[in-house]
Amino acid sequence: MDERELCFLSLSEVSQLIGSREVSPVAVTRAILDRIAEKDATIGAYVTVMGEAALESAREAEREIEQGRYRGPLHGVPVSLKDIIYVKGVRNTAGSKVMADFVPDHDATVTQKLRSAGAVIVGKAQLYEFAMGPKTTYHFGPTRNPWDLNRVTSGSSSGGAAGVSAFLCYGSLGTDTGGSIRGPASWCGVVGYKPTYGVVSRYGVTPLSWCMDHVGPITRTVRDAALMMNAIAGYDPEDPGSLNVPVPDYAAALEGDLGGLRIGIDTEFFFDGLNPEVEAAFRQALQALQSAGANIREVSFPSMDLAQSAHSLILLAEAASVHEERIRGSAKLFGANARTRTELGSFLMATDYLKAQRVRTLFQKEFAQVMKGVDVLATPASPAPASRFDEPPPRADGKQAARSAANRFRRPFNLVGAPAISVPCGFTEAGLPIGLQIVGRPLEDGLVLKVAHIYEQMTDWHRRRPPIG
Amino acid sequence: MAKSDKKKITPEITKQIADVLGLDIDEARAAELAPQIQALRDGIDAMDELELTDVEPAPLFPMRQE
Numbered sequence: 001m002d003e004r005e006l007c008f009l010s011l012s013e014v015s016q017l018i019g020s021r022e023v024s025p026v027a028v029t030r031a032i033l034d035r036i037a038e039k040d041a042t043i044g045a046y047v048t049v050m051g052e053a054a055l056e057s058a059r060e061a062e063r064e065i066e067q068g069r070y071r072g073p074l075h076g077v078p079v080s081l082k083d084i085i086y087v088k089g090v091r092n093t094a095g096s097k098v099m100a101d102f103v104p105d106h107d108a109t110v111t112q113k114l115r116s117a118g119a120v121i122v123g124k125a126q127l128y129e130f131a132m133g134p135k136t137t138y139h140f141g142p143t144r145n146p147w148d149l150n151r152v153t154s155g156s157s158s159g160g161a162a163g164v165s166a167f168l169c170y171g172s173l174g175t176d177t178g179g180s181i182r183g184p185a186s187w188c189g190v191v192g193y194k195p196t197y198g199v200v201s202r203y204g205v206t207p208l209s210w211c212m213d214h215v216g217p218i219t220r221t222v223r224d225a226a227l228m229m230n231a232i233a234g235y236d237p238e239d240p241g242s243l244n245v246p247v248p249d250y251a252a253a254l255e256g257d258l259g260g261l262r263i264g265i266d267t268e269f270f271f272d273g274l275n276p277e278v279e280a281a282f283r284q285a286l287q288a289l290q291s292a293g294a295n296i297r298e299v300s301f302p303s304m305d306l307a308q309s310a311h312s313l314i315l316l317a318e319a320a321s322v323h324e325e326r327i328r329g330s331a332k333l334f335g336a337n338a339r340t341r342t343e344l345g346s347f348l349m350a351t352d353y354l355k356a357q358r359v360r361t362l363f364q365k366e367f368a369q370v371m372k373g374v375d376v377l378a379t380p381a382s383p384a385p386a387s388r389f390d391e392p393p394p395r396a397d398g399k400q401a402a403r404s405a406a407n408r409f410r411r412p413f414n415l416v417g418a419p420a421i422s423v424p425c426g427f428t429e430a431g432l433p434i435g436l437q438i439v440g441r442p443l444e445d446g447l448v449l450k451v452a453h454i455y456e457q458m459t460d461w462h463r464r465r466p467p468i469g
Numbered sequence: 470m471a472k473s474d475k476k477k478i479t480p481e482i483t484k485q486i487a488d489v490l491g492l493d494i495d496e497a498r499a500a501e502l503a504p505q506i507q508a509l510r511d512g513i514d515a516m517d518e519l520e521l522t523d524v525e526p527a528p529l530f531p532m533r534q535e
Contacts, residue, residue: 198530211529241530306519309512316509331493340505346490347483347506352513357526359516364527 025076137335186435
């Protein structure tokens with residue numbers, strides 16, 4: 001195989017070739033680094049490319065594999081990390097000028113876990129400043145959507161999604177506080193997975209909201225996401241939110257069928273202001289799931305609008321606490337959106353925050369009640385396709401800008417800590433990706449991945465390549 | 470106090486609170502933030518339509534297990 005073609009394989013595919021010694025980790029890493037050198041000036045997926053360190057990791061992986069010490073599916077596979085996930089000795093900007101020179105003295109737990117699995121970390125991926133949406137100031141250059149360079153990727157894990165979509169790595173770890181993995185995945189035509197809260201450690205990750213931050217994979221296929229989950233999941237005493245529960249084999253959970261599966265859809269909240277092309281793709285996806293044996297049931301979330309408000313308040317208050325010293329001492333270094341949101345959070349009272357947490361309690365009960373009648377939920381991942389850089393955000397419902405409204409389909413599931421995935425389910429006539437979101441009960445990650453995988457296997461959306469060459 | 474009786478958030482109030490909080494916010498910035506803070510307060514008031522009397526706040530880490 002031409003080494004340049006290696007980049008276009010999925011993580012699973014390149015892993016098999018490495019495991020069978022048909023290609024070497026060094027060749028794979030060189031191919032990815034060459035492609036980054038060729039394309040990333042256009043895409044802007046990376047803040048920092050760790051070329052030499054990546055090659056050294058690849059050489060080590062090659063030596064180990066030659067000696068018969070194969071570590072598993074991530075061994076020798078190039079991946080990226082959102083630039084809020086610590087890598088010892090590598091600057092961690094969090095997308096902000098305020099932290100532009102911060103160099104952590106330790107790895108995040110997920111970084112350690114990826115290293116233990118033998119993964120090759122090729123760089124730190126772009127993000128919205130401090131992982132805050134719905135828009136951002138890119139202090140390190142813009143990240144462009146590989147499907148249309150005039151369009152945004154969504155955020156906040158912008159560089160991870162763009163990098164996977166543009167074949168600049170085989171997988172990436174992002175974070176998701178209000179949809180920041182699933183949003184960019186849906187707009188960039190790749191898979192984005194937010195696991196159950198507490199399943200993946202947040203230790204060594206710059207926080208945004210302690211109670212709603214999730215770390216998860218962005219990949220080209222659901223199987224790739226499951227393989228990354230196998231490497232990064234597990235209890236971590238360093239993370240006070242970590243769950244001490246058995247770690248399943250997420251890849252094994254993909255097998256099976258959808259016979260009798262109950263899928264809930266809320267046609268009020270999730271169809272309000274929905275882009276017609278997104279709605280058509282979503283309905284086709286539902287038909288495909290039905291043809292595979294699933295039953296569709298109508299569900300309703302009466303508190304959904306107030307849950308949105310609760311999410312915003314909790315995020316603003318916790319972000320203001322996280323960045324309290326920075327906003328007092330360095331406000332002028334913040335970009336406009338991050339500064340405004342941090343300042344707004346500073347004006348909230350303790351009673352406001354606790355009221356939002358009480359609404360969260362109600363919504364958790366409502367979610368649990370709804371989920372007694374269904375096994376998973378299906379929703380569009382975003383109400384509209386990617387926006388252009390140079391246009392005002394399109395109105396999705398007459399009230400909220402599209403990029404803000406995009407979050408409203410995803411952030412309720414951060415409030416409840418539920419596993420949720422975005423998987424490609426079509427394209428607009430203009431060639432922009434559309435995502436299907438599948439949501440499960442907490443700790444039923446395997447079922448969510450299985451449903452998404454079975455749907456994915458019935459389609460070829462994930463095989464399409466963006467028009468960047 | 471009824472919602473209609475509550476004082477509106479003005480740039481002056483915003484500036485005063487910012488000074489108390491030690492935030493670097495001048496008059497022009499206070500004028501930008503005031504309507505956004507008012508919108509937040511309106512959203513908080515809207516939550517009062519829910520019956521929260523016996524509802525405790527969700528814990529920060531709801532499923533913590535040792």
